[in-house]
Amino acid sequence: MKKGLVMAALSLLLVAPAAVMAAGADDYNTKGCGACHGADGTKAQGAIPKLAGKPAAALAEKLKGYRDGTVKTPMAGLMSNNAKVKSLTDAEIDGIAQWLGSK
């Protein structure tokens, strides 16, 4: 019984990151991020920075800053005035950041 529980916990640990990333990809697409950042976060044009392949922790921190209105760069309004960015939960942000960071 105990062994079964340990095995179940271990398999959850292995599955969770994939599930988090899949949710992140889904959120990125449904929240319209690709309209500016490109379908896979690789577009960099004008003020728009490339996202793919950057460290997930840094992406998550930046996203939380835009959501909470603490990033004050000249073009930050394009992010922090976006209703979909404002409504992101911490869990959604972490998923999106992990997915982008893994690219």
Ligand code: HEC
């Ligand atoms: C209207 C266009 C637009 C949309 C839509 C948009 N972004 Fe952005 N994003 C920008 C711009 C412009 C910047 C750079 C702002 C600045 O200079 O601080 C940015 C910056 C970022 C950054 C910081 C990157 C870095 O390395 O500093 C992240 C992460 C990000 N966006 C993720 C997202 C996600 C996730 C979504 C969807 C929820 C999204 N963006 C939707 C235009 C957009």
